[in-house]
Structures are given as C-alpha cells and as structure tokens.
Amino acid sequence: MTETKSALISIIGPPNAGKSTLLNKILGEKVSIVSHKVQTTRTRVRGILTEDETQLVFTDTPGLFQPKKKLEKAIVQAAIDGMSDADAFCILLDCSYRTLSDWDNVKKFLPELPAHPIYLVLNKIDKIDTKDLLAISQKLNADYPFDGTFMISATKGSGVNDLIKTLTNNAKEGPWFYPEDQLTDLPNRLLAAEITREHLFHNLHQELPYQLTVETEEWENFKNGDVKLSQVIYVTRSGHKGIILGKQGETMKRISTAARKELEVLLERPVHLKIFIKVRENWMDDPDRFTIWGLQSEADS
C-alpha cells in the first residue's frame, strides 16, 4: 500500500500580488475571490489539491501591509494566523510593479514564519522583460536566503506546474487533512457571500468596496433542487446604498445577476438570490460582523 503524503503551504505576500489568482489556478476552480484592487481577500481561505497519494493544502491569506483601522488589523491578523501551522511558504510578489518596496514591507513579517522551505514566487511574468525579471530575482535572492525561486504567471498558468511539482516532492509522509474530494474549507454560505462581494468590487469604484461587507443570512434548499439564498450587504452610509442600487436599481441588478449565474455554476442548480442593503454605520467595529468571517474583533491591541 502506498503511504499518503501531505503538506500545508501558506501563500503570503503584499496586497494585489495575485495570491488568490494563484490558488484558483492551482485548483482549477474559483475558491478565493480576485479583483484588481488591493485588500480583496479578508480572511484565510484554504484550497485543497489531492493528486495520487499527495494532498497539498494551500492557505490563501489576506495581503500583508501595515494596518491602521480596526478591520485592517483583523485582516492582517488573519494573514498571520494563516501562516502559523504551515510546513512551507510561497512568498508571492508582483515582479512588474513595486516589487522591491513590497518586499521590504513583507520582510517585516518574516520573523513570524515558523518553518522552511520558504520559496520566492515572482508572479505576473507576462508583464515584464526577462532581463528585468532576472535582475529583480538576483536582488531579492541576494537579500534573503530563499529555498528556491519560481517565476510564474498565475493568470496564464506558466510556471505553476513546476511549483506544484516541487511542493509535491517535498510533502512528507502523513495523513491527509481533508477528504479526497474536498476543494476548500470555506463554508458554502461564506463562499456565496464572497462571490457577491467580488461582483461588488468589480462594479463599484474607489473606496466603496472597502466599506461594505456581505453576509448570507438564509440558505434554503428546495425539494426540486433549487436553492434560495438571501444576502445582506452592510454599508456604512445611506449614500452608499444609492450608489450600489444605481439608476433605477440597475447596478444592483447587474451585480445580483452576475453573482446568481456564478452561484448556479458552482452549486450546479438553479439559484434564487435576494440581496438586501442595510446601513450599519459601525459595522467595521461590530464583533458580530467580524466573527462570521472568522476574524478576531479584538485585533486592535
């Protein structure tokens, strides 16, 4: 009988480096939402890849940055918590933009890393010349003793298989953490809320996506296989409600249709999605809004 092997791998890095994009690419399915804005991921999300005898459990973490507000502190704390039990680390950096200053910021968090190997993963190589890429890689490797360097494009997939191969080769003999067919540890209710939040990110400008949160309040499975979901978007100001609704509710309609279609593919059944908007000026300080996401509300110490 072949022995099972497993590894817990934490994907860390600055906001917007492509951590969630990489996780989704590795799994071939979306489990973590993506946007072109920083600070999209707010909590740690696990993605599970089981192939042959090896199970790789990846933790996608929120970006590492110097937090100021209470919610930001809770988000960064979730990233640090997401590192605590890992056997290996992938430090993901966008090699095409602010790479060295991002690295300086991330480096401050490195004493938190409990284990090796620590891999440097340079992402977005589709956006940069090979010459510049090699120069950046050299500089970073001169600054820190990485256990290996990978150059990838998480959107296109190049280099991703090499990374998986190395992580698989380094996995240790031991039991799997999750059933073979499980893809993520994010409960469906949270994943459904995240999908709506992603479409809010895509459809709203500037700061607004940072000032809202989404919760799935009801989930009802009908006998005929359909599912009815009701979700609430919490906003901090009544003015935001109008912006999300848009002219004659058009923006909200676009968002809710896109989210529903995506949920139908994910759940493989018809979805009836109702979304309500509620004003809660202080949701960012409300422990209930945090704990739903597994965030610690006391992270302001």
Ligand SMILES: Nc1nc2c(ncn2[C@@H]2O[C@H](COP(=O)(O)OP(=O)(O)OP(=O)(O)O)[C@@H](O)[C@H]2O)c(=O)[nH]1
């Ligand atoms: N050109 C290019 N864009 C990429 C690549 N990987 C990710 N992106 C884009 O970079 C942006 C950020 O991607 P995310 O996956 O949300 O980044 P993240 O590191 O999870 O960000 P946070 O959750 O905010 O910390 C998105 O617009 C992605 O489409 C890549 O390999 N090439």
Ligand SMILES: [Mg+2]
């Ligand atoms: Mg992310």
